[in-house]
Amino acid sequence: MCLLLCMLPTQDYFARWGQSGTVDLKHELEHLVTFVSSRCLFGEEVRSKMLGEVATNLRELNDGMRLVTILFPHLPIPAHRRRDMARARLGEIFSDIVRSRKAACDSDDSVGRNAHVDDVLQGLIDSRYKSGRRTTETEVVGMLVSALFAGQHTSSSTATWTGARLLARENAAHLRAAVREQERIMSRHGDRVDYEVLLEMETLRCSVKETLRLHPPAMVLLRHARRSFVVRSREGEEYEVPEGCTVASPLLLHHRLPYVYGDPERYDPGRFRAPAARGADDDAGASAFAYTAFGGGRHACVGEAFAYMQIKVIWSHLLRNFEMEMVSPFPETDWNVVMPGPKGKVMVSYKRRTISAAA
Numbered sequence: 183m184c185l186l187l188c189m190l191p192t193q194d195y196f197a198r199w200g201q202s203g204t205v206d207l208k209h210e211l212e213h214l215v216t217f218v219s220s221r222c223l224f225g226e227e228v229r230s231k232m233l234g235e236v237a238t239n240l241r242e243l244n245d246g247m248r249l250v251t252i253l254f255p256h257l258p259i260p261a262h263r264r265r266d267m268a269r270a271r272l273g274e275i276f277s278d279i280v281r282s283r284k285a286a287c288d289s290d291d292s293v294g295r296n297a298h299v300d301d302v303l304q305g306l307i308d309s310r311y312k313s314g315r316r317t318t319e320t321e322v323v324g325m326l327v328s329a330l331f332a333g334q335h336t337s338s339s340t341a342t343w344t345g346a347r348l349l350a351r352e353n354a355a356h357l358r359a360a361v362r363e364q365e366r367i368m369s370r371h372g373d374r375v376d377y378e379v380l381l382e383m384e385t386l387r388c389s390v391k392e393t394l395r396l397h398p399p400a401m402v403l404l405r406h407a408r409r410s411f412v413v414r415s416r417e418g419e420e421y422e423v424p425e426g427c428t429v430a431s432p433l434l435l436h437h438r439l440p441y442v443y444g445d446p447e448r449y450d451p452g453r454f455r456a457p458a459a460r461g462a463d464d465d466a467g468a469s470a471f472a473y474t475a476f477g478g479g480r481h482a483c484v485g486e487a488f489a490y491m492q493i494k495v496i497w498s499h500l501l502r503n504f505e506m507e508m509v510s511p512f513p514e515t516d517w518n519v520v521m522p523g524p525k526g527k528v529m530v531s532y533k534r535r536t537i538s539a540a541a
């Protein structure tokens with residue numbers, strides 16, 4: 183069901199593109215990801231009425247999460263003021279939606295459940311605490327905003343970086359491999375893309391995973407040490423982390439450790455292929471936490487599977503239906519925000535094509 187909710191909006195969205203043209207890929211994917219996520223989370227209400235406004239406000243929320251925000255979350259700077267206004271507006275939009283859904287539930291069913299709707303919004307409205315109390319409007323709105331915020335910018339910037347990496351001139355061989363994979367899959371399954379077919383897109387999965395190694399939306403993971411513990415370095419030195427300290431694990435650095443990722447600056451999706459397919463074990467020396475684009479442990483990202491599904495749906499569609507070329511320089515990273523993404527526009531020219539299924 184969720185896969186269908188990803189695929190249909192993706193097809194509809196790209197149907198609006200012409201036979202050929204030039205687009206800002208970052209802008210396009212930002213809209214598409216908001217479109218898909220809001221469709222999966224909320225159903226028709228957001229998609230039909232609020233998409234442009236929701237997308238704009240989510241962008242303001244992200245833009246208001248500056249590095250200075252970590253130390254001074256309420257510093258009166260313009261970016262924080264815009265962030266607070268955006269959060270208030272999202273609250274209003276979603277409160278209206280929750281209210282009208284609840285009203286529909288109450289008229290639909292005497293126990294306050296809407297039997298016809300199956301999305302995250304409905305799940306939150308239907309939830310009960312152990313005490314039997316129902317979730318309040320404020321609680322549902324808060325959880326919706328955080329789910330959308332957690333999944334929107336992360337997924338859209340990863341989808342854009344994946345495109346920028348695959349379309350970079352020096353990665354032509356990786357792009358060809360990704361297109362060939364789609365041809366092979368089409369020869370077996372035609373146009374059908376279901377969950378099993380997505381699982382076969384191993385080259386695409388590795389391309390996304392390698393993109394996330396080099397461009398993780400979260401730069402650092404933070405944990406509070408509830409008790410003291412000792413860390414031993416590779417060189418055998420020991421460090422004590424005292425109880426009560428905050429521990430920061432910088433993804434940006436450990437995703438580039440040369441003894442884990444040989445030639446770490448090189449974009450090489452093949453490094454994540456299964457060892458049997460690779461013929462060598464590149465993971466030697468890597469610990470379970472060498473790759474933490476989605477975090478780890480108890481608070482690891484709950485949206486990882488959804489994010490891969492969404493990005494694979496988008497990129498398999500683009501690879502099958504368009505010949506693309508990046509016409510702006512490879513994007514720089516916007517380091518001003520807490521979750522860095524590509525800076526400026528990512529201009530791409532496209533031409534429609536129909537790839538033939540490989541024999």
Ligand code: HEM
Nearest residue numbers: 332333336337340400475476477478481482483484485489
């Ligand atoms: C490429 C896309 C995504 C990336 C790179 C990403 C990355 C992350 C990271 C690094 C964390 C922190 C984990 C930790 O501290 O160990 C996190 C947490 C979280 N993510 Fe994602 N995420 C993505 C997509 C999504 C999506 C699509 C959703 C929801 C639909 C989502 C929902 C969450 C939630 C709710 C948490 C908090 C988990 C907790 O604290 O228990 N994420 N994500």
